[in-house]
Amino acid sequence: MKVLLLGSGGREHALAVKIAQSQYLTKLFIAPGNPGTAECGQNVSLDISDFEAINNFVEENDIEMLVVGPEDPLVKGVVDYFADKPVSVIGPSKKGAALEGSKDFAKDFMVRHGIPTARYRSFDKSRLSQGYDFLDTLTAPFVLKADGLAAGKGVIIVDDLSEAKTTLNEMLNGKFGVASDKVVIEEFLQGIEVSVFVLTDGKSYKILPEAKDYKRIGEDDRGLNTGGMGAVSPVPFADKIFMDRVEKKIIEPTIKGLQKDEIDYKGFIFFGLMNCNGEPYVIEYNVRMGDPETEAVLPRLDADILDLFDGVANGALDAKQCAINPATAVTVVVVSGGYPEEYTKGFEIKGISSIKENKVYHAGTSVTGNKLVTSGGRVFAVTALSGSLTSALDSVYDSVSKISFDGSYYRKDIGKDLLKY
Ligand code: AMP
Ligand code: GLY
Secondary structure, X not given: OEEEEEEOOHHHHHHHHHHHOOOOOOEEEXXXXXXXXXXXXXXXXXXXXXXXXXXXXHHHOOOOEEEEOOHHHHHOOHHHHOOXXXXXXXXXXXXXXXXXXXXXXXXXXXXXXXXXXXXXXXXXXXXXXXXXXXXXXXXXXXXEEEOOOOOOOOEEEEOOHHHHHHHHHHHHOOEEEEOOOEEEEEOOXXXXXXXXXXXXXXXXXXXXXXXXXXXXXXXHHEEEEOOOXXXXXXXXXXXXXXXXXXXXXXXXXXXHHHHHOOOOEEEEEEEEXXXXXXXXXXXXXXXXXXXXXXXXXXXXXXXXXXXXXXXXXXXXXXXXXOOEOOOEEEEEEEEOOOOOXXXXXXXXXXXXXXXXXXXXXXXXXXXXXXXXXXXXXEEEEEEEEEOXXXXXXXXXXXXXXOOEOOOOEXXXXXXXXXXXX
């Protein structure tokens, strides 16, 4: 099978590694890819929101399967664009992608299908005063979410009621551009977060390994939110009882809801969950894999990923095997100094070739001349897969310490909170 993978981050490097291992692969292209994906296939310089350019490449190279990494092309309708073309696309239709593209749509979907989530209301500019009234009924902290995609920055949580009202006013007046033309206000959920992933053909599904993400830049979960500074899989507190509840109360009704609403969905669903005293609630849906969670989840997948994707594309996922490795994966993200705010690019990277025992996924790197240099905020994700959390932590931090470039930073406490379980 000839495959084109869209995206350029650590998630796509992890997907490319897995696809390259498939016995069904004849040729892998990655657009635009990165120096890591170049070791798994051929990078091609394509704009992933230019569907016509993608289609031309697909036709010229007889691509049989298109795998979409990030949410943007999905929310813009890449699956619908290719619907009548002879290529299988792994990803939801535009309507399905609205589960991530519109928080209001996602909340409405959850309520309609009885899926546990925080109590909420949505407001546009014409209903500002009703928004204030709804805030009056809630207790602190107050959670305000831009309806649309806002580069991961659209959620604001504040402790003070008057600050919440000011924030609502600012959001409805363009704080996040059109993404906050509508704002979802919801109850704060107290608990501990876990990410659960499934792959679905729209009828049946396979549950992939769950993961815990570390979102804040600073140790002990302090400081600004980032795309993710590390991940651990499996998650010790997501035990069988909890995961059974997730399947019954969240995964099954979501898949049935998609069918009832006649939403075409062939791809990944990422459930951002809160474990509130053992009961799962959905914080958000994403319509793709997580990053850096993918770099911890896929190394534990003992299945041929193209075989699974073939099941997804042909509505035959039910018959596929999806074995999971019980070992623990720990991923640590190495970032540029200053990230998630301003940072300088172009620093030479050293030490990668001395890491033999673990997998180094490229995220923000590029090759200049014959040097590997930094080209993004998130530079690498390093994953160790080992028999225990303790040994995986020792191993991953040993590898990470070998990477050097000016201003490099990583959190040293990834997974430490899970040692007590
Ligand atoms: P989201 O972009 O929806 O994932 O939200 C970003 C982060 O805000 C989540 O990962 C949570 O840590 C937090 N968050 C969002 N909604 C809630 C909520 N209702 N209660 C508590 N925390 C929340
Ligand atoms: N790591 C969180 C995300 O991919 O959205």
